[in-house]
Amino acid sequence: MSNRPLAAAGRLVPLLRAGLIAAIVIAAAAYPLVALTGLGAKATAHAADQKTRVLATAMPAETSYVYAPDGRTVLTMFYEEYRQYTKLSDMSPNIQQAIVAAEDSRFYQHHGVDPKGVARAFVSNARSGGSQGASTLTMQYVRMALRDSATTPKEVQEATQQTSLRKVKEMRMALDLEKEMSKEQIMERYLNSAYFGHRAYGIYAASEIFFSKTPKNLTPVEAATLAGLVKSPSEYDPADSDQKEATGRRNYVLDRMSQLGYLSPDSVAAAKSEPIRLKLTTPPHDCAALSEKYNSWGFACDYLKNWWSTQPAFGANRLERMDKLRRGGYRIVLSLDPKIQEAAEKNVGTKEATGSPFANGIVVSEPGTGRVKAMAVNRTYSLDLSENPPNSNPEAGPKMKANYPNTVAPLLGGGDLAGYQAGSTFKMFPMLAALDSGMKLSTSFNAPYRYQSAVYDGWAPTNASGAMTGQQTMWSGFGKSVNTYFVWLEEKVGAERAVRLAEQLGLRWRTDVDRDHASPTRASKWGAFTLGVSDATPLEMANAYAAVAADGRYCEAIPVSAIMNRDGTPTTYITPGGIHREVAKPRCRQVVSADAARAATDAARCPTGDTPARGSCGGWSTADSVRGTVGRPVAGKTGTTDSTRSAWFVGYTPELAAASFISDPDNPFNAVGDGQSQIPIAAVAETLRDGLKGTPTRQFTPPSDAIVG
Numbered sequence: 051m052s053n054r055p056l057a058a059a060g061r062l063v064p065l066l067r068a069g070l071i072a073a074i075v076i077a078a079a080a081y082p083l084v085a086l087t088g089l090g091a092k093a094t095a096h097a098a099d100q101k102t103r104v105l106a107t108a109m110p111a112e113t114s115y116v117y118a119p120d121g122r123t124v125l126t127m128f129y130e131e132y133r134q135y136t137k138l139s140d141m142s143p144n145i146q147q148a149i150v151a152a153e154d155s156r157f158y159q160h161h162g163v164d165p166k167g168v169a170r171a172f173v174s175n176a177r178s179g180g181s182q183g184a185s186t187l188t189m190q191y192v193r194m195a196l197r198d199s200a201t202t203p204k205e206v207q208e209a210t211q212q213t214s215l216r217k218v219k220e221m222r223m224a225l226d227l228e229k230e231m232s233k234e235q236i237m238e239r240y241l242n243s244a245y246f247g248h249r250a251y252g253i254y255a256a257s258e259i260f261f262s263k264t265p266k267n268l269t270p271v272e273a274a275t276l277a278g279l280v281k282s283p284s285e286y287d288p289a290d291s292d293q294k295e296a297t298g299r300r301n302y303v304l305d306r307m308s309q310l311g312y313l314s315p316d317s318v319a320a321a322k323s324e325p326i327r328l329k330l331t332t333p334p335h336d337c338a339a340l341s342e343k344y345n346s347w348g349f350a351c352d353y354l355k356n357w358w359s360t361q362p363a364f365g366a367n368r369l370e371r372m373d374k375l376r377r378g379g380y381r382i383v384l385s386l387d388p389k390i391q392e393a394a395e396k397n398v399g400t401k402e403a404t405g406s407p408f409a410n411g412i413v414v415s416e417p418g419t420g421r422v423k424a425m426a427v428n429r430t431y432s433l434d435l436s437e438n439p440p441n442s443n444p445e446a447g448p449k450m451k452a453n454y455p456n457t458v459a460p461l462l463g464g465g466d467l468a469g470y471q472a473g474s475t476f477k478m479f480p481m482l483a484a485l486d487s488g489m490k491l492s493t494s495f496n497a498p499y500r501y502q503s504a505v506y507d508g509w510a511p512t513n514a515s516g517a518m519t520g521q522q523t524m525w526s527g528f529g530k531s532v533n534t535y536f537v538w539l540e541e542k543v544g545a546e547r548a549v550r551l552a553e554q555l556g557l558r559w560r561t562d563v564d565r566d567h568a569s570p571t572r573a574s575k576w577g578a579f580t581l582g583v584s585d586a587t588p589l590e591m592a593n594a595y596a597a598v599a600a601d602g603r604y605c606e607a608i609p610v611s612a613i614m615n616r617d618g619t620p621t622t623y624i625t626p627g628g629i630h631r632e633v634a635k636p637r638c639r640q641v642v643s644a645d646a647a648r649a650a651t652d653a654a655r656c657p658t659g660d661t662p663a664r665g666s667c668g669g670w671s672t673a674d675s676v677r678g679t680v681g682r683p684v685a686g687k688t689g690t691t692d693s694t695r696s697a698w699f700v701g702y703t704p705e706l707a708a709a710s711f712i713s714d715p716d717n718p719f720n721a722v723g724d725g726q727s728q729i730p731i732a733a734v735a736e737t738l739r740d741g742l743k744g745t746p747t748r749q750f751t752p753p754s755d756a757i758v759g
Contacts, residue, residue, distance in 0.1 A: 112379025148277035162224035247283030348431025363623030379616030393740035420605030463587025473689030490759025506577030526668030529656025602647035654685035
């Protein structure tokens with residue numbers, strides 16, 4: 051019996067120990083045999099059959115873009131991997147040739163696995179103990195696609211672990227993939243998947259980040275520089291102060307391009323003599339990256355993120371939804387109206403009044419759609435709080451910074467902040483509930499200065515002024531903000547009914563106290579609800595009043611006018627009823643009758659100094675300057691809290707609803723004071739005036755005789 055096989059096997063042992071790559075290439079070299087035997091069949095067939103078709107259609111993660119309402123101006127982007135998918139026809143032939151020269155010179159000759167490359171790598175590694183690879187572009191794409199399509203940590207590990215088993219699977223899938231896809235398709239997917247460093251995934255990102263140009267315009271030298279990065283982006287980083295390694299790698303790729311006949315020797319010699327010239331670009335990322343011109347839009351951008359995280363259309367939970375935002379390649383158009391946004395910014399002093407602890411903010415909503423048309427507050431949207439003064443809340447501690455002048459806190463709503471006590475703006479809810487239950491606008495009550503409630507266990511609220519004492523209707527009671535009239539009215543309709551109506555109009559209870567009072571067991575005794583002791587956000591209040599302006603039709607607040615998939619089609623979701631709907635379309639429902647809403651609007655014209663269609667306001671009101679400022683029919687309501695810790699005004703026309711507040715978000719006990727209580731009134735009135743300038747005047751529809759009484 052010959053000892054030659056044993057001797058040969060003995061000589062292989064040290065080679066196997068030379069490194070993991072040796073084992074990989076042995077498996078690769080033996081692939082045709084292994085694939086036909088038990089190991090190959092078990093290790094590769096199942097995985098390949100399951101994954102090959104997926105890889106043929108799977109798309110890599112792509113950046114989502116947020117646009118201004120014109121649909122062209124990019125405001126910011128969201129991405130985990132900065133990438134924009136680019137068709138091969140939009141790439142310079144130079145980059146296609148350079149990547150072949152750098153990574154797989156026989157790409158157009160082999161069928162996914164290159165036997166010559168495998169043999170060459172095995173011999174080289176056996177002699178040197180090195181780790182020269184044998185991966186073709188197709189095999190590399192398989193690895194990247196498996197990694198990018200992984201949904202669990204185990205799948206990520208299986209796609210990237212350095213084992214011979216993974217290599218065998220990779221080869222099998224590469225061979226199968228080349229039966230499903232053309233070389234051009236594989237090249238396109240590869241160049242859109244590869245990582246080039248500096249958060250540049252894919253050739254579009256790499257071209258933009260390193261050379262501030264599109265892939266179609268890459269020169270041979272630029273293409274060689276980028277192609278050289280794929281092997282080791284950090285080692286060959288051309289943005290490093292020392293470009294020696296990057297230049298050497300670029301020159302190697304240029305030489306290979308010459309050897310393959312892509313470039314002439316003379317042109318390569320000239321190119322190699324040139325230094326690497328970069329024109330670096332840093333793409334914006336997330337809301338804090340908005341340009342100075344659009345800084346105040348950061349709060350709307352932040353609301354977009356929070357809104358997105360609640361939408362089931364994008365996933366089963368917040369994590370999945372935010373992953374979709376950063377990887378889904380969406381095109382998102384904000385609903386803000388530039389003219390109205392500019393008016394809102396001017397009228398709350400986004401640039402001039404940022405140095406106050408009191409936040410003055412405004413949100414404008416569109417009745418009938420729920421689309422947010424403006425969000426502005428006297429703050430700079432910034433993550434840098436280093437120059438902010440100490441927090442005004444004594445319980446915050448000396449190291450806690452205030453929310454001004456810089457903040458990214460969702461002061462206007464849409465996030466996790468509770469909001470601010472909204473005062474008498476809440477009187478809208480019991481009035482609307484009363485009207486919807488059949489009560490009349492002319493419902494009269496002789497309102498005393500102090501009213502002791504038998505329903506609310508002897509609670510005895512008072513009016514702000516003795517001038518409010520006397521016979522009141524819904525018109526005069528709302529116009530003068532008569533507390534005792536509305537406590538009495540709330541008793542008649544039931545506090546729980548008013549609370550549930552507020553919920554139907556979009557209000558949410560975010561504090562333990564509010565949730566407790568709004569609970570089914572306690573809501574009927576929440577007498578102070580009508581006085582606005584609950585916290586609310588301007589986003590909620592603008593949208594709730596917008597429903598009144600829209601004849602009782604409530605539309606969920608929405609920060610977008612359009613969301614498109616990466617292929618340009620509208621993004622849709624399936625409703626519980628099985629209907630496909632566009633995510634960006636308004637979602638509306640009738641909450642109260644149109645006549646009840648029109649009656650509430652007629653009463654709500656009284657606080658603004660406007661003239662109702664059907665009744666009398668009783669001689670005076672709390673914000674009688676608004677009608678003159680707006681210059682068209684307008685309704686609304688003022689609101690202040692005890693000791694004027696916060697002040698509000700919510701106003702609306704048939705076209706727009708706006709809510710403004712002033713309060714210290716850090717310390718609710720830091721009173722605004724009566725001297726600043728007029729600020730929200732002016733902010734809303736002037737924003738409605740400026741935002742509607744040049745548009746036709748629309749009239750409110752009067753209520754019917756039946757509901758007037």
